[in-house]
Structures are given as C-alpha cells and as structure tokens.
Amino acid sequence: MRLKFLVLAFAVSLSAQAQTEIQWWHSMASVNNEWVNDLARDFNAKQSRYKIVPTFKGNYDESMTAAVAAYRAGNAPHILQVFEVGTATMMANKQAIVPVTKVMKDGGQKFDPAAYIPAVAGYYTASDGQMLSYPFNSSTTVFYYNKDAFKAAGLNPDVPPATWIEVAQAAAKLKANGHQCPLTIAWQSWTQLESFSSWHNVEFASKGNGMGGLDARLKVNSPLHVRHIENLANMAKQGLFVYKGRTSVPEPSFVSGECAMITTSSGFYGNVKKNAKFAFGLSTLPYYPDVPGAPQNTVIGGASLWVMAGKKADEYKGVAEFFSYLSSPEVQSASHQRTGYLPVTMAAFALTEKSGFYKDNPGTDVAPNQMIRKTTDVSRAIRLGNYVQIRTIEDEELEQVWAGKKTAKEGLDAIVKRGDEQLARFQKANSK
Amino acid sequence: MEKRVRFVSAWLPWVLIAPQMAVVLVFFFWPAGQALYQSVLSEGIFGGDTLFVGAENFERLFADESYLESFKTTAVFSLLVAFFGMGLSLLLAVMANRVVRGAGIYKTLLIWPYAVAPVVAGVLWLFMFAAPMGIVSFVLRALGIDWNHLLNSNHAMTLIVVAAVWKQLSYNFLFFLAGLQSIPKSLIEAAAIDGASPWHRFWTIVFPLLSPTTFFLLVINVVYAFFDTFGIVDATTHGGPGKDTAILVYKVYVDGFKAMDMGGSAAQSVVLMVIVVTLTVIQFHYVEKKVQY
Structure with a gap:
C-alpha cells in the first residue's frame, strides 16, 4: 500500500515535471477575465505538454509596468498583453522581445500574416515585414x-x-x-x-x-x-x-x-x-x-500579445502551439461573438457572418466593417x-x-x- | 549645573542606535541616493542602453512651461491643505476636549478617516461630488451652483483639497487633542477667575502653549501635501482639467510609473526633495524661534 502510494506520488511528480508551464500576464477584468481563463483551460485540456497559466496583473499600464520590473529582475512572463499605446515602446526594445514570426517558425507552426485583417496585421508588423506581436483583442x-x-x-x-x-x-x-x-x-x-x-x-x-x-x-x-x-x-x-x-x-x-x-x-x-x-x-x-x-x-485599439526574450526553446514551442490554437477561425469567431472585440482574421469574420450572428445581433458588424476596408498609407495605423x-x-x-x-x-x-x-x-x- | 549621562563604553551607543540607523539608511538614504543617480541617466525601459546624460533631464524639466506652472499649483494646494487641515482639526480638537459625555465616541469617529487609503479617500469624495448623482453636487445644484470639476479648475482644486484635508484630519486632530490635554488646567482657571473670556483665553494661553504641536504639524502637513497626495489626484482629477491640479508629486508618479520615464521622474523627485528639504530648514530656522516649548 505504502509502496503503491510512493510510486503514484513519483508518477505524479514526474508528469508535473514533464509539463512545461507558460506564464501569461494580462489585463482582462470581469467578463473578459473569464474569457481569458476559458481559453487557457480549453488549450490545457486539448494537450498535456504545456500548461498556460494566465495571471491578471491590473489594468494595461499596470501590467506593463509589472512586466518591465519583472524583466529587469530576470523573471518576466513568457507572454505579456500590451495595449496599443505601448506598441511603439515594445517595438523599440528589441532585446526584450521575440518577434511572433520567429516564435512560430522556430516552433514549427504554420503562420500566415496575410490571413489577418490588414489594419490589424499592419499595426503589429515591423517595417521589415516581420509580425512582432500576436493580435489578440483588437477593437x-x-x-x-x-x-x-x-x-x-x-x-x-x-x-x-x-x-x-x-x-x-x-x-x-x-x-x-x-x-x-x-x-x-x-x-x-x-x-x-x-x-x-x-x-x-x-x-x-x-x-x-x-x-x-x-x-x-x-x-x-x-x-x-x-x-x-x-x-x-x-x-x-x-x-x-x-x-x-x-x-x-x-x-x-x-x-x-x-x-x-x-x-x-x-x-x-x-x-x-x-x-x-x-x-x-x-x-x-x-x-x-x-x-x-x-x-x-x-x-485599431485594444491589445496584442508579446513574447518576452530570455526563455527556453521548449517554452517558446509551447507559446507557438498556444498562438496556433488562438489563430483557428473557430476560436477567434467564438471570441469575437463573446467579447465584441474584432474577429482578427478574415476567416473568422466569414465564419461569424455564416453563423448568422450579425443578423441576430444588429450593429455588431459595424466595427469589423469599418476595419476590413482596404487601407491607405495615411489610414493604415498610428x-x-x-x-x-x-x-x-x-x-x-x-x-x-x-x-x-x-x-x-x-x-x-x-x-x-x-x-x-x-x-x-x-x-x-x-x-x- | 547641566546634568548629563555619559556612556562609558565607546561602542555601546553605536549598537543602540544601529537598528534605527539601519532603517533610515535602507529606507531613506538608499532610495534618495538611487534617485540622485538615476536623475543623471537616460535608460531604456527594459533596463538596457543606460546612458549618462548629465543635467539633461533637469534641463528638459525646466524648459517645460507646464512643469513650472505646476510649482504654483503645488504651492496653492499645499497651503490650502495645511491651512484648512490644521484649522479644522484644531477646532474639532478644542470642541472634543470640552465634551464630557460620550467623548470616546466622538474621538473614535474623528480618528477613523486615518485608516482610509488616499486612493479610497479620493474615490469616496469623487462619488459625492460626481455630477449629477453625487450627494454634494446634488445639494450644490439645488443651491444654484453648477458643479463641474471636469472642466472648472477651481472646482477640481476644491475637490482634491477637500479629500486631502479630510484624510489628514484625524492625524492633526490626535496631536492637537494630546497637546490640549497637556496644557495645565490651573493656567486656564486662573485666567478665567481674572475674567478672561473663552475666546481671549484660547488666543492668549492655549494657542501659544500649543505652538510646539502646531509647528510640528505644519512640517508634517506640508510634507504630506507634497508627497502623499498623488493617490487622491490619480483617483479624482488625473491632474485635470488641463494641468490645473497636476501637483509635482503626481507628475513624478505619472512619468515614472505610467510613462516609465525613469530619468525624468527621478529628476523630478530630486527637485521635490530639494524643495522639501529647503522648506523644512526654513521652518526650523525661522518659525521654530516663535515656538514656546
């Protein structure tokens, strides 16, 4: 009996070790906090290699300040949600972040920036064409x-x-x-x-x-x-x-x-x-x-997810897998209908339209329609x-x-x- | 005839003051030194590319008209907070000192606000002044005053002064009450027998004898208004309308913790430090001479 318990305990600790934890700091309160937790729970249930751990770190500027302090102390989270106002600051600090394009490529995940609504993708893309952060909640x-x-x-x-x-x-x-x-x-x-x-x-x-x-x-x-x-x-x-x-x-x-x-x-x-x-x-x-x-x-407004530098290769693989999960049209369309944030890919927009959501909820298509137009050099983003x-x-x-x-x-x-x-x-x- | 106790040991006095010194060094001198050091640096927010820039952070500050403007705002704010905070609490303390029955309840109720955090105090008063539903703004409207602290600078200043004064009232009250209780009854009674009115007794006996307490509170209140009030401003006006309630310490907070401009924020803290040190020195030098211990 005792031996059995020991073996069991050993097995449990082994499997816990085998699972890589990925820290995700965000600023989603109340209804949207539940949304973020549901996404993490769903992803964790779908596979067992990685465990996404979402943590609410206060409003947008508070979580950014917290992450900056944590980075300087050497224990930054893997994923950080940053509001659009902080985008240029994040971009200018190249040593602190890993571009999403690179994370996806190294992690062996398929990633097509062209699938995104142009105004959204353009905003988070550097002048060299690399997408730097992952468009999560855009408004x-x-x-x-x-x-x-x-x-x-x-x-x-x-x-x-x-x-x-x-x-x-x-x-x-x-x-x-x-x-x-x-x-x-x-x-x-x-x-x-x-x-x-x-x-x-x-x-x-x-x-x-x-x-x-x-x-x-x-x-x-x-x-x-x-x-x-x-x-x-x-x-x-x-x-x-x-x-x-x-x-x-x-x-x-x-x-x-x-x-x-x-x-x-x-x-x-x-x-x-x-x-x-x-x-x-x-x-x-x-x-x-x-x-x-x-x-x-x-x-565009809202926020995107930034991957912080200085983590292990295996952990980045987990981040890539999680982003891949978030990118699926089904997950995105469900998020859009639940929160009112934009469906960030064209496929998610099409899927939402097909489901009849816009007909049942008049006015919800105003935001996507304002955004999916062809942009000009002057209107693309700020x-x-x-x-x-x-x-x-x-x-x-x-x-x-x-x-x-x-x-x-x-x-x-x-x-x-x-x-x-x-x-x-x-x-x-x-x-x- | 001076009586003095002297330690025979050479090291014992140092050991005895060591704990206090440690606290002062770690929590006062070290951060102050850090502020001085950072104020001459320019730093990337993630800690990289630290650059020595000399006085540049300061030059930038003093070239900014709105920064100079906020000195005036801070002066007005501090004077109002110190004056009303001390005046009101003195009045309350004198009254509470005369209450015979239920004095404990009055005192407890008056001490309560001290347990409230500045931000909470700010939010509390914001609710009461919020147009059109807040209870104070509702009453003001009935009196014909169209309260709008979002666009009227005087209204906004009133709001933060009221919240800051209310928050500090208990502290002042406690010290005034203790000061009043230590004034010998015999002096007041003697004056009363001589036929001095209560008003006269207060100004010729009580108030002068209270002067050490008053002086101490003046220093404390000015420091309070300068440093501890950013939470109130952040919770109510955010420095608006325009920059009309942006006191110096609020800008330190915003630039350091919201905008993450460490160098600029540190330079402002140094300026603030210099001001308060100067004010305290002046107070000790000139005002203290008028104090009767």
Whole structure:
C-alpha cells in the first residue's frame, strides 16, 4: 500500500515535471477575465505538454509596468498583453522581445500574416515585414445611440446620424426635448483625433503616422482637425456635447441613459448589451461628407500579445502551439461573438457572418466593417513613441478647449508642440 | 549645573542606535541616493542602453512651461491643505476636549478617516461630488451652483483639497487633542477667575502653549501635501482639467510609473526633495524661534 502510494506520488511528480508551464500576464477584468481563463483551460485540456497559466496583473499600464520590473529582475512572463499605446515602446526594445514570426517558425507552426485583417496585421508588423506581436483583442471606435431617447425627441430611431452635421441636429432636438446630455465622447484622443484622421483619410502624424520612421511629427492642427474640434467646442458651449472625463470614464453616463449618444470602443458593446435599460443602436463614426475620401477606415485599439526574450526553446514551442490554437477561425469567431472585440482574421469574420450572428445581433458588424476596408498609407495605423505621454497631453489640451480657455487652434497647436517634444525625445533615445 | 549621562563604553551607543540607523539608511538614504543617480541617466525601459546624460533631464524639466506652472499649483494646494487641515482639526480638537459625555465616541469617529487609503479617500469624495448623482453636487445644484470639476479648475482644486484635508484630519486632530490635554488646567482657571473670556483665553494661553504641536504639524502637513497626495489626484482629477491640479508629486508618479520615464521622474523627485528639504530648514530656522516649548 505504502509502496503503491510512493510510486503514484513519483508518477505524479514526474508528469508535473514533464509539463512545461507558460506564464501569461494580462489585463482582462470581469467578463473578459473569464474569457481569458476559458481559453487557457480549453488549450490545457486539448494537450498535456504545456500548461498556460494566465495571471491578471491590473489594468494595461499596470501590467506593463509589472512586466518591465519583472524583466529587469530576470523573471518576466513568457507572454505579456500590451495595449496599443505601448506598441511603439515594445517595438523599440528589441532585446526584450521575440518577434511572433520567429516564435512560430522556430516552433514549427504554420503562420500566415496575410490571413489577418490588414489594419490589424499592419499595426503589429515591423517595417521589415516581420509580425512582432500576436493580435489578440483588437477593437475600434464606433458610435452608440439611445433609440428610446431618439423616439422621444421625434427622431427616427432606425436612422442613426451619419455625419457630424446630422449629429449636431439630432443633439439639438434631444436638448429641446429636455435631454441634459445629448452627446458625450469617451477616449477623446482616440475617437476624435486618431480615428477621426484615418476616417477622413488625413494624416495624424507624418511618416505614415509614425509607421515609416521615428522622425514622425504630429499633424493634428490641420484645417480639418481645427474645424472639427471647433465644431465640438461650439456644441459644448451650447450644451449639445457634454464632457464627461478622460479614457472610458464617460461610458457609464451612456449606460445610465443620461447621455443619448457616445463615441467609444467597440469593446463597450458587451457592457451596454448587459446593463442598458433601453433600446440602443450601433453605427459607424460620424464624418464630414465634403471631405474627399471620407469615410475611409477607423484605427485599431485594444491589445496584442508579446513574447518576452530570455526563455527556453521548449517554452517558446509551447507559446507557438498556444498562438496556433488562438489563430483557428473557430476560436477567434467564438471570441469575437463573446467579447465584441474584432474577429482578427478574415476567416473568422466569414465564419461569424455564416453563423448568422450579425443578423441576430444588429450593429455588431459595424466595427469589423469599418476595419476590413482596404487601407491607405495615411489610414493604415498610428504608431508613435512616448504615446502614453502624448495621450495625456491630448487630454489636457482638449479639456482646455472644452472649458473655453483655449480656442481649437490654440489647443491643437499646443498638442503638436508638446507632442513633438515627446517624439523628438523618443527618436533620440532609440536611434543609436 | 547641566546634568548629563555619559556612556562609558565607546561602542555601546553605536549598537543602540544601529537598528534605527539601519532603517533610515535602507529606507531613506538608499532610495534618495538611487534617485540622485538615476536623475543623471537616460535608460531604456527594459533596463538596457543606460546612458549618462548629465543635467539633461533637469534641463528638459525646466524648459517645460507646464512643469513650472505646476510649482504654483503645488504651492496653492499645499497651503490650502495645511491651512484648512490644521484649522479644522484644531477646532474639532478644542470642541472634543470640552465634551464630557460620550467623548470616546466622538474621538473614535474623528480618528477613523486615518485608516482610509488616499486612493479610497479620493474615490469616496469623487462619488459625492460626481455630477449629477453625487450627494454634494446634488445639494450644490439645488443651491444654484453648477458643479463641474471636469472642466472648472477651481472646482477640481476644491475637490482634491477637500479629500486631502479630510484624510489628514484625524492625524492633526490626535496631536492637537494630546497637546490640549497637556496644557495645565490651573493656567486656564486662573485666567478665567481674572475674567478672561473663552475666546481671549484660547488666543492668549492655549494657542501659544500649543505652538510646539502646531509647528510640528505644519512640517508634517506640508510634507504630506507634497508627497502623499498623488493617490487622491490619480483617483479624482488625473491632474485635470488641463494641468490645473497636476501637483509635482503626481507628475513624478505619472512619468515614472505610467510613462516609465525613469530619468525624468527621478529628476523630478530630486527637485521635490530639494524643495522639501529647503522648506523644512526654513521652518526650523525661522518659525521654530516663535515656538514656546
């Protein structure tokens, strides 16, 4: 009996040793945390060589800080989820990461970057054509509106405003009907400057928005940008646009019904669907119809998975196998339907369409449709260094405009001036 | 006539202060040295390509207008926090000192906020001031004030001052209360017999006798406002609107931990360190002369 126990214990420890653990640090909370855990559990059940261990490390900037500290102390995770804002920083630190293309090739896994939605793949691909990180959860900017509020204000709930002129008209009617907050904006720099630029096919920054080199500089004080921010500032003055804070802070004011229209991430869908006590609709971002080439496509948000350097070859094999699992159209399509993040491959998009999901859930195809268009050099993506700081600068200056302390032109000029200082510093630090 | 106890042993005094010295060296001097060292370096975030850049981090800081602006913001913030924090807690301590029945309950309730983390204090007040549902903003609206700390700088400053003062109130309260209790009753009674009014008694006897406590708290409160309040700012205004509530320590936090610009953040900490050291020296040099021990 005792001997049997010993043998059993030995066997168990042997099999535990034979299984290679792969650490995965991520920032997916609540509903999306369950999603990440389910993916790991499913993969671990499908094979026994590797064990993916997902760990929640706080929000995006917290997990990135944690990983940087861990890397410097020599115990970084194998896989790290990094938000789009940190992409240029990760790319510039080549010694700390292993490109996904290399991981897949060394691991003997088939990997075809061409299978990915161009705007997604392009964003995470270096200028030499190597895909550096694995597009995991990508989102884009969309427009949500409260159908009940539209009906009450005498607007047609089935025809969302398509242009900024129509948005202003709808906002005026909502206000006349007693609505305190007709329009609000979340992620103002992402929705009103970045996506706004690519949506109108104008440059956000030079050098293909930073994709073509470190000497890129901001271009957001163009006449079109000034016109748009001025327009929003006027709406703010008339109480048609109500500023509700930075990042995703304004989102609850739409869910509660306080604000009738909002521009924000497509990843907000799950929250609205679950918590809103009114009928709502999704639509593409508004645009200016007189601008040639508009609407083009919107820019990517969300995060990707980076493979950290300094691990054993066998562990990289496990990472490759896991990425291969994540790439299958079935897994991707299920993830897309579950979370509202984009189906990152064309096959997953086709599969989701075939399953009838878009028909049953109207509006869920808005985000993929905004993204799968053919991109231009100007609209492909935005990738700039020190972007965490630049986003803060954009928030600070736009707040001054909404408060009426600066004109749109002054605010945008200041963004360009202060942002360019950050870009120059990043260029200097990374070109040796 | 001076009485002095002297150690005969040469090493015993050193051994006795060694634990305290170890704590001070490890937790104060070592990090301070690290900050000084990092402030002259430029470093890749993953630790590679460390480069000696001399005073460049500092030059960059002082070329940034918004950084200079935040000195003013910090001064306003610190003065408001120290003034209201100490004024209110002194008032509360004087009142609590006079309560006869249920004094324990009052004191306990007043000490409670000290157990609350700065971030939680910030979130708490943010909820109460949130438009349109927060209880304070609701009352303000009823009074005809359109509260909006997202776009109105004065409102935003008020919000962080209120949260910071509330958080520090218990600490100040405790020290003032202890100070009040150590004032001899006989002095106050003698003044009362002489016909001095309570108001008069407070200003001529109690307040001067409290001056060591007041001075100590002034130093502590200024240090608190300078260093311990970034959690409150981060949880409420994020330095906005614009940069109007971006106090110096908040920028240290954002640049170091969010933007991971170690050199720039370290340079800012050094600047902050110099300011606080200077302030403390000034306080000890000039204000302490007015203190009656």
